[in-house]
Amino acid sequence: MTLSFAHRHVLEDHIVGFETKPNPHHLAVARRPTILSVLSHAGFEAGVKAALQALEGVSVRICGPAEWLAVSHSVGPEALLRLVRAIEGVSAFDHSDGRVLMQITGPNVRKILSKCLAVDIDRDRFPIGASASMQIAHVAGNLARTGEDAFEIIVPRSYAGTLFEEVKEMGREFALTAAFSPE
Known part of the structure; x- marks a missing residue:
């Protein structure tokens, strides 16, 4: 079944x-927007922020120190999660639903x-x-x-x-x- x-x-x-x-x-x-929570590991904040801002079709929202929301109307959750998790010094979680x-x-x-x-x-x-x-x-x-x-x-x-x-x-x-x- x-x-x-x-x-x-x-x-x-x-x-x-x-x-x-x-x-x-x-x-x-x-x-159905894609919304990821993104956290930077200590010492990687500037690189993570720059890498997030370079992603095409993604808006970056500030949540707090070393914490952002990555929002997209065109990139799906799985694809965006793969892209974000490829950034050095990052932890990311899908909160779209x-x-x-x-x-x-x-x-x-x-x-x-x-x-x-x-x-x-x-x-x-x-x-x-x-x-x-x-x-x-x-x-x-x-x-x-x-x-x-x-x-x-x-x-x-x-x-x-x-x-x-x-x-x-x-x-x-x-x-x-x-x-x-x-x-």
Whole structure:
């Protein structure tokens, strides 16, 4: 007897049936991103960081000293894990099924996020490419600025529903819409 499992996204019930055409303020949920936790061994930090940043199709998010998230929408978990583990002085673990990635965009995205954060995300203090681990609506997550008016949030799967609903509520005054990413 062969068992087959269908992938069901943790936010399926929050989104399916409610998708609308995206407004200028939009929360897009990635269905199957690759998310690795990467740790550098002592003395290898600079080399590991440089090697991660050189990987094509991979975004590197800062989590703490000598700790990053490697995120990709184009490289699968097994392939990225092989690439990262080939870097000298690194330990890496696949957290793709245990984390949820959401992108929030729009001209007032900072106003929406400021209701959920205790961190200053002003353009000058949190430039494009910046990332940090922090509390987002009382949930431990990682926030990255990916564009002029675009941010990505990565949170543990078990808290994704809570965070999703909280961000949608904070964006209600801007008619924030939400859907799965088309990718």
